Amino acid sequence: MASAVHPLDARSQLLSNGAHVGALCLVELQKLRHDRKELYTRAVQPALWLLIFGETFSHLHAIPTSVPYLDFLAPGILAQSALFVSIFYGIQIIWERDAGVLAKLMATPTPRSALVAGKAFAAGMRALVQGLVVLVLAALLGVALTTNPLRLAGVVVVVLLAAAFFSTLSIVLAGIVLSRERLMGIGQAITMPLFFASNALYPVALMPRWVQAIAVVNPLSYEVNALRGLLLGTPAALGTDIGVLAFSAAAGITTAARLLPRLTR
Amino acid sequence: MSALPDPSAEPAVGLRDLTVRFGETTAVEGVTLKVAAGEMFGLLGPNGAGKTTTLRVLTTLLPAGSGTATVFGIAVGAQPMEVRRVIGFVPQQLSADAALTGRENVSLFARLYDVPRRQRSQRVSDVLEVMGLADAAERLVATYSGGMIRRLELAQALVNRPRLLILDEPTIGLDPIARQGVWDRIDDLRDETGMTVLLTTHYMDEADALCDRVALMHRARIRAVGTPEQLRRELGPEATLEDVFRHHTGDQLEAGGDMRNLRQTRRTASRLG
Numbered sequence: 001m002a003s004a005v006h007p008l009d010a011r012s013q014l015l016s017n018g019a020h021v022g023a024l025c026l027v028e029l030q031k032l033r034h035d036r037k038e039l040y041t042r043a044v045q046p047a048l049w050l051l052i053f054g055e056t057f058s059h060l061h062a063i064p065t066s067v068p069y070l071d072f073l074a075p076g077i078l079a080q081s082a083l084f085v086s087i088f089y090g091i092q093i094i095w096e097r098d099a100g101v102l103a104k105l106m107a108t109p110t111p112r113s114a115l116v117a118g119k120a121f122a123a124g125m126r127a128l129v130q131g132l133v134v135l136v137l138a139a140l141l142g143v144a145l146t147t148n149p150l151r152l153a154g155v156v157v158v159v160l161l162a163a164a165f166f167s168t169l170s171i172v173l174a175g176i177v178l179s180r181e182r183l184m185g186i187g188q189a190i191t192m193p194l195f196f197a198s199n200a201l202y203p204v205a206l207m208p209r210w211v212q213a214i215a216v217v218n219p220l221s222y223e224v225n226a227l228r229g230l231l232l233g234t235p236a237a238l239g240t241d242i243g244v245l246a247f248s249a250a251a252g253i254t255t256a257a258r259l260l261p262r263l264t265r
Numbered sequence: 266m267s268a269l270p271d272p273s274a275e276p277a278v279g280l281r282d283l284t285v286r287f288g289e290t291t292a293v294e295g296v297t298l299k300v301a302a303g304e305m306f307g308l309l310g311p312n313g314a315g316k317t318t319t320l321r322v323l324t325t326l327l328p329a330g331s332g333t334a335t336v337f338g339i340a341v342g343a344q345p346m347e348v349r350r351v352i353g354f355v356p357q358q359l360s361a362d363a364a365l366t367g368r369e370n371v372s373l374f375a376r377l378y379d380v381p382r383r384q385r386s387q388r389v390s391d392v393l394e395v396m397g398l399a400d401a402a403e404r405l406v407a408t409y410s411g412g413m414i415r416r417l418e419l420a421q422a423l424v425n426r427p428r429l430l431i432l433d434e435p436t437i438g439l440d441p442i443a444r445q446g447v448w449d450r451i452d453d454l455r456d457e458t459g460m461t462v463l464l465t466t467h468y469m470d471e472a473d474a475l476c477d478r479v480a481l482m483h484r485a486r487i488r489a490v491g492t493p494e495q496l497r498r499e500l501g502p503e504a505t506l507e508d509v510f511r512h513h514t515g516d517q518l519e520a521g522g523d524m525r526n527l528r529q530t531r532r533t534a535s536r537l538g
Contacts, residue, residue, distance in 0.1 A: 031364045104355075264326050
């Protein structure tokens with residue numbers, strides 16, 4: 001009846017960790033399947049950005065871009081949509097903490113880092129599904145998107161890594177403020193500079209020098225740059241972009257894993 | 266990788282001089298306790314006595330300040346992963362995910378406990394059946410009653426086939442019928458599997474009827490340990506466990522929930538709609 005008591009070897013532990021990350025991603029998709037309303041309501045804002053902001057600025061020709069402005073904007077809005085899903089993910093973590101879910105998860109043989117990675121990529125699942133809606137909208141508005149499966153796979157990787165970074169940033173903030181209300185406020189306060197001090201709406205070259213400095217250290221810029229390169233074929237340093245995103249995600253997961261015990265204390 | 270002790274020879278739970286402090290307050294002070302394999306052991310005391318903190322050390326959620334804690338001889342602090350593999354834990358709050366079905370809730374924990382893929386769906390179905398939830402398995406937990414959620418959480422903990430089941434206030438907030446349902450299930454399980462159960466409660470009548478042995482905890486310390494019968498007999502033929510508690514602590518047991526408990530209950534209520 002009882003399971004054997006012996007430590008796992010390194011390889012089994014690694015496989016087990018991978019399976020746990022997968023399990024946490026799977027429940028996120030199951031939740032989305034049960035409640036699609038959230039998906040639809042969250043699609044409204046990016047749709048309005050593309051329709052109102054995108055169409056207006058296409059007309060104005062106010063922002064000089066190498067491709068039509070709506071094409072330029074679409075990857076930015078995809079990244080924005082993934083950012084919004086992820087940056088408030090910590091609220092769910094605080095909710096799970098209050099409900100005892102987090103304690104129960106932490107009492108299973110899942111290392112803290114695997115637990116955080118599972119949550120981070122679960123946020124990535126949500127961001128991907130949300131992003132798919134944005135891409136369909138953009139295609140309907142006539143944006144010339146790639147159909148190359150390799151490039152689309154690259155888009156998946158970029159969105160997952162970026163969502164993992166922003167959601168673990170949110171979990172870190174959750175671990176510091178320990179309250180949903182404060183996290184909501186902080187989330188709103190940082191979303192604005194993250195979004196506007198990035199290349200999502202306009203090229204970095206057009207910004208004042210000090211905003212450029214922020215854009216250079218802003219992972220969102222690397223995400224948008226990579227997405228533009230992959231989806232539109234604009235010049236992009238894909239190696240650098242994905243490298244920066246992977247490093248940010250790893251740093252986010254490590255930091256959040258350290259703060260996790262604070263959340264169940 | 267160090268060798269682990271032979272589990273059959275060790276007590277299910279061993280606490281020696283366990284002390285846990287949070288800043289100025291001492292939540293658990295010098296607690297020494299042994300729970301034998303196969304026992305149903307109750308940790309009794311009012312809110313704030315240190316029961317939950319003790320469980321949090323045993324479930325590897327909180328480091329022991331000083332002293333030692335072992336589960337089947339495995340040191341909780343040194344080998345937390347090994348301890349997690351042999352325990353099942355149900356926290357005080359109703360902690361099932363309302364946005365998932367009953368089956369999805371249990372499957373998640375089957376995966377997190379590394380139940381082999383070939384056995385997974387059978388084991389999930391089995392524990393749902395044992396907990397009387399087979400018919401409700403495909404429904405969203407948002408539609409469950411409090412008693413059903415508690416039984417679902419037991420299913421989540423049991424899918425691991427734990428050697429030690431740790432329950433924090435398993436029947437708090439349940440109506441008498443639901444409470445009885447939960448207890449019947451725990452009792453049957455123990456009869457069938459010989460699993461060790463460690464639980465906290467502040468319902469003296471429950472502990473009296475169900476536990477092999479109990480420890481009375483008050484203000485961070487253990488005040489008395491024994492079978493409910495022993496403890497009652499020491500006081501006289503008419504004594505209840507309630508009297509025993511008052512005798513050892515000079516305090517009322519059911520003093521009512523504090524703010525924190527109340528808040529948690531409210532949150533659970535609002536979460537479950």
